[in-house]
Amino acid sequence: MDIIKECVEALKELKERRPLVHNITNYVTVNDCANIILALGGSPVMADDISEVEDMVAIASSLVINMGTLSERTVGSMIKAGKRANQLHIPVIFDPVGVGATPYRNKVAQTLLNEIHFAVIRGNMSEIKCLNGLNVQTKGVDSVTDETGGVEVAKDLAARMNCVAAVTGKTDIITNGKAVCSIANGHPILAHVTGTGCMATALVGTYCGVVADSFIAAAAGVMTMGLAGELAQRTLQDKEGIGTFRVRLFDSVYNLGEDTIRKEGRIKLLA
Amino acid sequence: MDIIKECVEALKELKERRPLVHNITNYVTVNDCANIILALGGSPVMADDISEVEDMVAIASSLVINMGTLSERTVGSMIKAGKRANQLHIPVIFDPVGVGATPYRNKVAQTLLNEIHFAVIRGNMSEIKCLNGLNVQTKGVDSVTDETGGVEVAKDLAARMNCVAAVTGKTDIITNGKAVCSIANGHPILAHVTGTGCMATALVGTYCGVVADSFIAAAAGVMTMGLAGELAQRTLQDKEGIGTFRVRLFDSVYNLGEDTIRKEGRIKLLA
Amino acid sequence: MDIIKECVEALKELKERRPLVHNITNYVTVNDCANIILALGGSPVMADDISEVEDMVAIASSLVINMGTLSERTVGSMIKAGKRANQLHIPVIFDPVGVGATPYRNKVAQTLLNEIHFAVIRGNMSEIKCLNGLNVQTKGVDSVTDETGGVEVAKDLAARMNCVAAVTGKTDIITNGKAVCSIANGHPILAHVTGTGCMATALVGTYCGVVADSFIAAAAGVMTMGLAGELAQRTLQDKEGIGTFRVRLFDSVYNLGEDTIRKEGRIKLLA
Numbered sequence: 031m032d033i034i035k036e037c038v039e040a041l042k043e044l045k046e047r048r049p050l051v052h053n054i055t056n057y058v059t060v061n062d063c064a065n066i067i068l069a070l071g072g073s074p075v076m077a078d079d080i081s082e083v084e085d086m087v088a089i090a091s092s093l094v095i096n097m098g099t100l101s102e103r104t105v106g107s108m109i110k111a112g113k114r115a116n117q118l119h120i121p122v123i124f125d126p127v128g129v130g131a132t133p134y135r136n137k138v139a140q141t142l143l144n145e146i147h148f149a150v151i152r153g154n155m156s157e158i159k160c161l162n163g164l165n166v167q168t169k170g171v172d173s174v175t176d177e178t179g180g181v182e183v184a185k186d187l188a189a190r191m192n193c194v195a196a197v198t199g200k201t202d203i204i205t206n207g208k209a210v211c212s213i214a215n216g217h218p219i220l221a222h223v224t225g226t227g228c229m230a231t232a233l234v235g236t237y238c239g240v241v242a243d244s245f246i247a248a249a250a251g252v253m254t255m256g257l258a259g260e261l262a263q264r265t266l267q268d269k270e271g272i273g274t275f276r277v278r279l280f281d282s283v284y285n286l287g288e289d290t291i292r293k294e295g296r297i298k299l300l301a
Numbered sequence: 302m303d304i305i306k307e308c309v310e311a312l313k314e315l316k317e318r319r320p321l322v323h324n325i326t327n328y329v330t331v332n333d334c335a336n337i338i339l340a341l342g343g344s345p346v347m348a349d350d351i352s353e354v355e356d357m358v359a360i361a362s363s364l365v366i367n368m369g370t371l372s373e374r375t376v377g378s379m380i381k382a383g384k385r386a387n388q389l390h391i392p393v394i395f396d397p398v399g400v401g402a403t404p405y406r407n408k409v410a411q412t413l414l415n416e417i418h419f420a421v422i423r424g425n426m427s428e429i430k431c432l433n434g435l436n437v438q439t440k441g442v443d444s445v446t447d448e449t450g451g452v453e454v455a456k457d458l459a460a461r462m463n464c465v466a467a468v469t470g471k472t473d474i475i476t477n478g479k480a481v482c483s484i485a486n487g488h489p490i491l492a493h494v495t496g497t498g499c500m501a502t503a504l505v506g507t508y509c510g511v512v513a514d515s516f517i518a519a520a521a522g523v524m525t526m527g528l529a530g531e532l533a534q535r536t537l538q539d540k541e542g543i544g545t546f547r548v549r550l551f552d553s554v555y556n557l558g559e560d561t562i563r564k565e566g567r568i569k570l571l572a
Numbered sequence: 573m574d575i576i577k578e579c580v581e582a583l584k585e586l587k588e589r590r591p592l593v594h595n596i597t598n599y600v601t602v603n604d605c606a607n608i609i610l611a612l613g614g615s616p617v618m619a620d621d622i623s624e625v626e627d628m629v630a631i632a633s634s635l636v637i638n639m640g641t642l643s644e645r646t647v648g649s650m651i652k653a654g655k656r657a658n659q660l661h662i663p664v665i666f667d668p669v670g671v672g673a674t675p676y677r678n679k680v681a682q683t684l685l686n687e688i689h690f691a692v693i694r695g696n697m698s699e700i701k702c703l704n705g706l707n708v709q710t711k712g713v714d715s716v717t718d719e720t721g722g723v724e725v726a727k728d729l730a731a732r733m734n735c736v737a738a739v740t741g742k743t744d745i746i747t748n749g750k751a752v753c754s755i756a757n758g759h760p761i762l763a764h765v766t767g768t769g770c771m772a773t774a775l776v777g778t779y780c781g782v783v784a785d786s787f788i789a790a791a792a793g794v795m796t797m798g799l800a801g802e803l804a805q806r807t808l809q810d811k812e813g814i815g816t817f818r819v820r821l822f823d824s825v826y827n828l829g830e831d832t833i834r835k836e837g838r839i840k841l842l843a
Binding site: 074076265276277281285 | 327328329332333369370372373374399402403405406493494495540541542544547
Binding site: 347352374536550556 | 598599600601603604640641642643644645670673674675676677764765766767811812813814815816818819
């Protein structure tokens with residue numbers, strides 16, 4: 031598989047079809063998620079009331095569930111929307127924000143994993159390790175918090191959950207349990223802006239709206255975020271910081287072209 | 302009526318009186334709405350708890366109800382605040398975001414139309430057509446989704462609801478059921494940024510806080526958004542996109558002067 | 573006490589320790605608060621569900637409670653989180669946004685003051701005067717709304733509540749009931765951007781995460797916001813306004829160095 035070529039095709043497809051992406055997400059980064067989806071060429075809709083999520087997801091091309099500012103009110107909506115999406119074969123993407131931080135967050139993550147089939151789970155290494163621990167259940171969360179063995183943990187989660195695991199960090203890892211690719215794009219300043227993880231997940235969700243293979247959609251979404259971060263950071267001048275960086279991040283996604291993916295995408299298949 | 306002159310007067314009045322605009326709105330674009338109201342010269346307050354909305358609206362100059370991220374929790378607050386505003390003769394502005402997308406959204410819009418008298422309803426053509434269909438009730442929504450006859454649909458809604466209908470799109474239409482004006486400002490890139498519709502409604506609400514004639518307030522608000530979009534877009538250089546555009550949108554509203562309205566406002570009375 | 577030196581030390585400490593700041597806040601300015609905490613060097617977490625706030629605050633270095641978009645749902649969470657923080661000796665910072673505007677807001681503020689010990693209360697003069705009135709209870713709110721006697725009102729509140737009162741305005745006043753300092757940084761344009769008060773409180777909360785003396789933390793946080801406002805405003809050119817200003821505000825906090833505090837900090841001890 032020529033993964034760069036697949037990502038380029040995915041972008042082309044996305045710009046033509048402008049997929050509707052339904053988000054049930056947090057109130058911290060929701061505006062950024064909407065704008066990054068628009069910047070890429072998708073069409074975002076945010077709706078979380080239990081009275082309408084099943085109808086809303088039915089007209090969408092994908093569903094992103096983000097656990098950032100969890101509340102009792104929206105957990106039920108997440109489950110209803112997720113189950114309906116599963117019935118309709120609409121891909122569901124999960125961002126387990128902050129799993130491991132509190133027992134409540136772990137419990138909700140476990141419930142969502144039990145009730146919904148996710149096409150892609152996108153998190154940082156500690157979140158993915160935590161989810162893997164939760165899922166196995168015989169392991170505690172702490173037993174998997176070391177930073178080694180990332181690829182194995184991701185493959186393990188992907189295989190168990192029959193999904194794609196996308197682990198973002200210095201080097202990103204994407205795996206469907208068998209195929210694995212690594213992405214070396216991005217820049218450390220991304221960690222100094224709130225919501226760059228949520229935005230990466232939103233981009234993955236947008237690609238999932240047009241690409242049947244979730245492995246490619248996840249790779250394309252994560253690489254898009256990394257590339258945008260690099261391009262935005264390069265423009266920064268003296269006295270500019272995360273304020274300007276955030277603005278340029280949206281500009282970079284908006285202007286991302288096939289050539290940039292081909293020239294600057296540092297993605298490779300490991301297995 | 303010299304509509305440009307009226308809009309210029311409205312802006313002058315607004316800068317002097319800094320109206321307090323109460324918003325019950327969605328959590329996606331709420332920050333943008335607050336900042337655009339401030340940029341124009343108003344003072345925003347966002348409060349949606351049922352225990353305080355009647356007291357809050359009583360000290361405001363106008364009330365904006367935006368249906369973006371509807372939830373059971375806030376529908377009751379919208380009704381209470383709207384009814385109180387009606388009693389106090391404080392103008393209420395309605396943004397029926399996404400009406401037509403789900404049965405729940407249609408039901409809530411219908412309830413709000415039944416319970417509250419709106420001074421202005423601002424939406425895109427498909428939302429306004431949908432509202433008109435809901436209101437008539439004997440027509441289905443689908444029967445009015447064609448893109449022709451926009452002026453007639455807007456006039457019809459305005460006449461039935463005894464309000465001003467403001468329909469934004471390539472050319473905007475403002476009507477109170479009798480007088481009609483069209484506005485040809487704006488730029489297609491506005492559709493690639495989340496919340497530009499919500500912000501237009503917030504601007505209309507700000508003008509409503511100082512102008513007794515809602516037809517003029519709606520025209521001034523919609524034209525302000527269009528002008529800001531044009532001015533912001535003109536500044537964009539190579540590699541800049543929606544990130545920079547959004548920033549300049551606020552700058553443009555903040556710096557909007559009477560001269561710009563006079564020189565660049567493309568508004569005309571049709572009837 | 574060399575207050576500038578203390579503020580410089582606080583910033584140094586903060587950059588090294590990157591305190592986790594738990595925020596229970598409003599949905600209008602939450603993204604700005606998260607990004608300003610990150611810009612300064614802290615790590616924000618926003619979580620408000622009653623099922624997890626006690627666990628979340630237990631891993632945090634400080635807790636910021638902001639009353640902006642009050643709702644029944646979160647008042648209970650604020651109390652639970654605040655009480656737990658008090659037990660664990662984690663400093664709690666209070667932003668009584670809009671107190672005085674509605675009876676509900678006054679009632680909630682009173683409840684929070686009764687239930688939680690705050691390390692710092694940060695508000696504008698009218699909010700601080702209102703709180704003082706509430707607390708005394710024999711005085712009505714109106715009796716203290718004149719603009720004179722700011723230092724005395726702040727000292728009074730600080731002494732009664734055994735906290736630091738930080739009053740922001742043209743000149744900011746910080747007091748622990750005995751020591752008082754004034755800060756003359758800032759720029760009027762800050763009032764034309766939503767959330768600059770909330771952000772000042774978030775910065776105070778971030779410093780509180782590393783500095784034991786809340787008087788110094790409050791002074792450092794308020795001065796940081798003022799300096800950032802000045803630096804950002806100075807960069808503005810023709811046709812730039814609050815859009816660009818907001819971006820530069822984050823850049824300025826991100827790049828704030830010890831030298832700038834030493835050269836430009838206009839803080840002095842009054843007593």
